[in-house]
Amino acid sequence: MRQSKMMRQRLVAIFLIGLLLLFSPVIALPDRPRLLFGLPLLFLYLFGVWSLLIAAMAWVVRGGGTNE
Amino acid sequence: MLSGPLVVVTSFLYLGLLFAIAYWADRRADTGRSVISNPTVYALSLAVYCTAWTYYGSVGRAAATGYGFLPIYLGPTLAATLWVFLLLKMVRISKSQRITSIADFISSRYGKSHLLGGLVTVIAVVGVLPYIALQLKAISSSFSILIHYPDVMLPGGAHTLPVWRDTAFYIALILAVFTILLGTRHLDASERHEGMVAAIAFESIVKLFALTAVGVFITFGLYDGFGDVVHQALQAGHLKTRLIPEGGANFWFSLSLLSALAVLMLPRQFQVAVVENSGENQLRRAIWLFPLYLLLINIFVLPIALAGQLEFAGMGVDADTYVLTLPIAHKQQWLALFSYLGGLSAATGMVIVETIALSTMVCNDLVMPGLLRRWRYRAPSMDLSVILLLVRRGAIFVVLMLGYSYFRLAGEAYALVAIGLISFAAVAQFAPAMIGGMYWRGGTRGGALAGLSAGFLVWIYTLLLPSFAKSGWLARDFLDLGPFGIALLKPQALFGLEGFDEITHCLFWSLTLNIGAYLIVSSIRAPNAEETTQATRFVDAMSINRPIAEGLWRGRAEVDDLISLTGRFLGEDRARESFAEYYAKERNIEDDAELPADGETVHFAETLLAGAIGSASARAMIASVVQEEPLGLDEVMDILDEASQIRAYSHELEQKSRELEAATAELKAANVKLLELDHLKDDFMSSVTHELRTPLTSIRAFSEILWEDPKIDLEERKRFLGIIVSETERLTRLVNQVLDLAKIESGHAVWTSSEVDLGDIIRQSIDASEQLIIDRGGRLKLDLPDAPAKVMADQDRLMQVMLNLLSNAAKFMAKESGRVEVHLKRQQNMYKVMVSDNGSGVPVKLQPVIFEKFRQGVEGSANPLGTGLGLPISREIIEHFGGRLSVKSTPEKGAIFSFVLPCINRGGAAPSNNPGQEAEA
Known part of the structure; x- marks a missing residue:
């Protein structure tokens, strides 16, 4: 019971981080015509943030870090 | 060579395979080894979200706007983090009430209203038709492109052909038959379709693999990796490096919000995510696996779009077709065929689930209420479950034909993505009534009706009618000048709100009026008895374990009537089976004759029926066979x-x-x-x-x-x-x-603590016992540091410990050439005193017990050398001053007894394990 409460809190935290990184003025930072490793910076940023969000969600719902 | 017949045969083989999978899954479900109870299958079935719109349209959108295709997937990804609240509650409510569709959900929440269910159904059908049309368009154009292999030839205006020569018409017919076979095969009108879900999960795998195969071929076969595509596109000026070049951040945000809502509110998404769900724990994996699927299917969108623009620059090839035309242009016939199958799987998956969901809604919330009213006067001439099945099959057919009609009339005017977004905006209208109803008790039927109607009308006015105008059905003046020339009412700049794209504009006005009307009308009148009951069932769904049926129903009923009523819809056998299971499990009654016809039983029958015909119709049917006394709001x-x-x-x-x-x-x-x-x-x-x-x-x-x-x-x-x-x-x-x-031990000892020098104590005790050692022919070695070793302790007690250890050593040292050594040294913040001898040592098995009372290091000695209390007392003393007494011994090589005591910190007292006793002393 307590574990799933922690899980819900962590998911909300991920939601807020996602809002910040994708839907706030923060997105203007990588939004510039530059290439990094031969790829558009914005492309790397969007897919990078996206992957990290998914990894964090998977880690949280699979019980990562809840056995302290 | 690819030819028309080969493509047709392949398509039919593919549909046959789908059917076989569904058949197999149904079989497994019957034997109790359900495939869809697997959480991965559940997550894959949610990916029915990715339709032909994703498959072909994302590339088109990427070619036109750069990153404009991403919000449609980023929104649902973020929303998935909140599914543990929202979707979990939807699933729990729906399972306990046996909700069959989103229309049923909303109608049930507001007092099982036929009117509300009907309105939601109309909105869903009208809203989703363009979306179904889009799938038909995708299949028919991909088909006609493929059969012209190896030429890249785009289909001309299909609407110029007569209907009987139009491929799309036959596709719609075939899909209708196929969906009927897949979704309404059984004479069993239950709300779940295991076989269909298994087939959909399979389709999700096919479309992901197909798009990835095309992406890999283009990126690594035609080009030298991602970087190369980007480099060449940059040189040719096709690369859009900025986020949404036109429209700005509004569109980025509103599209994400719209998608986040649609991923739960679209009839087909509600069907797979809620109705077909077979266990709440499946959600846990879907929360991350579904977003991962979305990510994977989008990785190659940008390279394909760029490659298409490079390849077909100035050739007028529609970017929506790049996924298919690029393999064709490079003479990859098998890849082209696979790509076509991927698009087919994306489109058929959507059409199948969407039409099944819509047919359930049309049947339960539009047709059944009318039929029920008729049957009140005249008994039906056929078996009811047959009627249900026929209505559903008819609804599937009608929905697909309507979709085809929309395709014929308006399909050519818009790119794929624009059509899909119109549907998204329509189903977003469900959100206020639905989410509001799950968390707010105050919402009423009137409020929900007002909100939904307002939102729907605004949607028609600002999005649907303009799409007609753009297709040439309406005079463009309506769009450009406003109705009757009133500029303030221009559909896409309502009340002068300009500078937004059409989707953001529609979303803002429709949701504002929707939420406003819902809140205001709900506030006019307090919820009545029926609404209050349902509000409690929905809002408190997470805390109620047992249905609160008892007491909420008053009247007279016969169990036999209830069984025969449910039997008319579900079949006699299944009804009896369900009742038998119910009274055995829930009520602990063995004999059905003893089942009381009380509120709980009536509620059970109603829920059972709701799974087949929807909650509003079930309510009406139950009311027709029992005599009820209506309850007042106060009661x-x-x-x-x-x-x-x-x-x-x-x-x-x-x-x-x-x-x-x-x-x-x-x-x-x-x-x-x-x-x-x-x-x-x-x-x-x-x-x-x-x-x-x-x-x-x-x-x-x-x-x-x-x-x-x-x-x-x-x-x-x-x-x-x-x-x-x-x-x-x-x-x-x-x-x-x-x-x-x-x-x-009893705590009555008198302790006097003072600062003492361990060196002094050792010297004094050696003075007292040296003679004893010398008498026994031994030698004594002393190793003391020069610096004083101050500890906080009782001088006499420490002496007692030292004397005890020394006399033990003297007693046990070797008979000839005995040696006793005493060491004192500092270990971090402790002083350690060791007293060692070279006697026979303490046997290993006795080492743990020699500190217990009356136990001695020498076993079985007839004439014990000591009292057996010296060491226990010593240990008590040392522990009292916060130290530890221990023994280390190798048999025949002697024993080392040692104790540690904490040093005195500057200005601090030595820790004591029992400070209270000192005060007492």
Whole structure:
């Protein structure tokens, strides 16, 4: 019971981080015509943030870090 | 070579495979080994979200806007984090009420209203038709592109052909038949379709693999990786490096919000995510696996779009077709065929689930209410479950034909993505009534009706009618100048709101009016009895375990009537089976004759029926076979209050009983401890008396000899008296030590703590016992540091410990060439004193017990060398001053007894494990 409460809190935290990184003025930072490793910076940023969000969600719902 | 017949045959083979999978999954479900209870299958079935719109349209959108295709997937990804609240609650509500569709959900929440269910159905059908049309368009154009292989030839305006020569018409017909076979095969009108879900999950795999195959071919086959595509596109000026070049951040955000809502509100998404869900724990994996699927299917979108623009620059090839035309242009016929199959799987998956969901809604919320009204006057001429099935099949057919009509009339005007977004905006109108209804008790039927109608009308006015105008059905003046030339009412700049794209504009106005009307109309009138009951069932869904049916129904009913009513829709056997299972499991009644026709039973029958015909119709049917007395709002409120009080009480009781359990466990532990102590005391008493008896016996024996034989010579007499004196001394020592230990253990010992120098104590104790060692022929070695070793302790007590250790060492050291060594050294913030000898040592198995009372390091000795209390007392003393006494010994090489005591910190006192006693002293 307590574990799933922690899980819900962590998911909300991920939601807020996602809002910040994708839907706030923060997105203007990588939004510039530059290439990094031969790829558009914005492309790397969007897919990078996206992957990290998914990894964090998977880690949280699979019980990562809840056995302290 | 690819030819028309080959493509047709492949398509049919593919559909046949789908059907086989569905058949197999149904079979497995019947034998109790369900495939769809697997959480991965559940997550894959959610990916029906990715339709032909994703498959072909994302590339088109990427070619036009750069990153504009991403919000449609980023929104659902973020929303998935909140599914543990929203989707979990939707699933729990739907399972307990046997909700069959989103229309059923909303109508059930607001008092099982036929009117509301009908309105939601109309909105869903009208809203989703363009979306179905889009799938038909995708299949037919991909088909006609593929059969022209190896030429890249785009289909001309299909609407110029007569209907019977139009491929899309036959596709719609085939899909209708296929969906009917897949979704309404059984004469069993239950709400779930296991086979269909398995087929959809399979389709999700196919479309992901197909798009990835095309992406890999283009990126790594035609080009030299991602970087190369980007480099060449950059040189040719096709690369859009900025986020949404036109429209700005509004569109980025509103599209994400729209998608986040649509991923749960679209009829097909509600169907797979909620209705077909077979276990709440499936959500946990879907929360991350579904977003991962979205990510994977989008990785190659940008490279394909860029490659297409490079390849077909200035050739007028529609970017929506790049996924297919790029393999064709490079003569990859099998890849092109696979790509076509991927698009086919994306489109058919959507069409199948969407039409099944819509047909359930049309049947339960539009057709059934009308039929029920008719049957009130005239009994139906056919078996009801057959009628249900026919209605559903008819609805599937009609929905697909309507979709085809939309395609014929408006399909050419818009790119794929624009059509899909119109549908998204329509279903977003469900959100206020739905989410509001799950968290707010105050929403009423009137409010929901007003909100939905307002939102729907605004949607028609700002999005649907303009799409007609753009297709040429309406005069463009309507769009450009406003109706009757009133500029303030221009559909896409309503009340002068300009500067937004059409989707953001529509979303803002429709949701504003929708939410506003919902809140305002709900506030005019308090919820009535029926609405209050349902509000409680929905809002409190997460805290109620048992349906609160009892008491909420009053009237007279016959169990037989209920069974035969449900039997008319579900089939006689299944109804009897369900009832039997119910009273065995839930009510613990074995004989069906004993089943009481009370509120709970009526509620069960109603829920069972709701799974087949929807909650509003089920309510009406139940009302027709039982005599009910309507409950007033006050009564309902009382019952609900009582129910929530009972819940609170039972919660309190649970907590109390948990506390009691904890207390009982503590008491039990204390009792065990007491018994143990009692046992120890008995042991101690018997040991003490035993130890006392040994010297007493010898004193008595020698005294008796002296008493009886006065003629013993002086030497003998002296020797006997010497023994008596030493035994008496031993006795005294024993009694003193017993008293000492008892005092220490009971906490009555007198301790005086002061700063003492360990070196001094060691020297003094050696002075006192050196003679003993020398007498026994041993040597003593002393190793003390120069600096004083200050500890906080009782000088006399420490002396006692040292003397005990030294006398032990003297006793046990080797007979010849005995050695005793004393070391003192500092270890971090502790002083360590070691007393070692070179005697026979302490046997390993005795090492743990020599600190216990009356245990000695020498086993089975007839004449013990000590009292067996010295070490226990020493340990008590050392531990009192926060130290530790231990032994290390290798047999035959001697023993090292050592203790540590904490140093005095600057200005601080040595820690004591029992400060209270010092105060007492």
